[in-house]
Amino acid sequence: MKFFVDTADLDEIKDLASTGMLDGVTTNPSLIKKAGKEFIPLIEDICKIIDGPVSAEVASTDYETMLKEGKKLAKIADNIAVKVPLTEAGLKVCKELSDAGTMVNVTLCFSASQAILAAKAGATFISPFVGRLDDLSQDGLQLISDICRIYENFPDFHTQVLVASIRNALHIVESAKMGAHVATIPPAVIRQLYHHPLTDKGLAAFVDDWAKTGQSIL
Secondary structure: OEEEEEOOOHHHHHHHHOOOOOOEEEOOHHHHHHHOOOHHHHHHHHHHHOOOOEEEEOOOOOHHHHHHHHHHHHOOOOOEEEEEEOOHHHHHHHHHHHHOOOEEEEEEEOOHHHHHHHHHOOOOEEEEEHHHHHHOOOOHHHHHHHHHHHHHHOOOOOOEEEEEOOOOHHHHHHHHHHOOOEEEEOHHHHHHOOOOHHHHHHHHHHHHHHHHHOOOOO
16 A cells, blocks of 8 residues: 655655655645645655655636646646546546546545446546545545545546545555555654554663673673
8 A cells, every 4th residue: 555645734744754754745725735835846845755656636616727726736747636626527627638648546436336436537546535534434444445446447547546535554554454555644643653552562671681790782
C-alpha cells in the first residue's frame, strides 16, 4: 500500500518525506486555506519535495472553467494529479485530462456506482471518503471493499483505490487487507502507526537494564 500524506503543511511534508515512507501528497481547498499560503507557489514547493503524485484540486464546478484550471495545474510539474469532484462535469474533465496523459484524482466518492463511473472516465485515482461515511453511521470500510472487488472484476479498469478521510490506524490496516492501493493520511495518524504500548514498555525495560550494566557502546 502506498502512503500519501493529506496536508499542505510544508514542514510536515518534509519531515515525513525524510522517513522514506511517503509516496505522495494530497491537498484540497480546506488544507490550502489552513496552510495560509499562495496556492500555485505552495504546490510548486510540494512538488520539489515529493517525487510521487501531488494532488492539486480545481476550484470551479463548471466544465469549461474546471478544464482550464486542470490544464494549468497539470503544467506545474510532471507529478501533478489534478483533483476533480465526482460530478458529471468533473468526470468530463477527468476523461479529457486522462486522455491527454494527465493523472487525475476523482474526489468526494461516496458510492460504488460513482467509483465505476470514475474508472470508466479513466481516473488515475478514486478517493472514497471512509471517515465521513462513518460519521453518518454508515460503513465506510464496506465501500472500500465493494470498490476493490468491483475493480478486480474488470482488468480494463486501471484506477487505483485511494482511501481518503482516514481517521485512525484501523482504517488503514483494514483497507490494506482489502487490497486498496493507496491511503492518504493526516500526519498525526501516520505517526500513530509507530506506537504500541508493548513497544514502549519493552523499550523502557531494555533501556533500564542497559543502564544498570554501566556500559557504553560509544
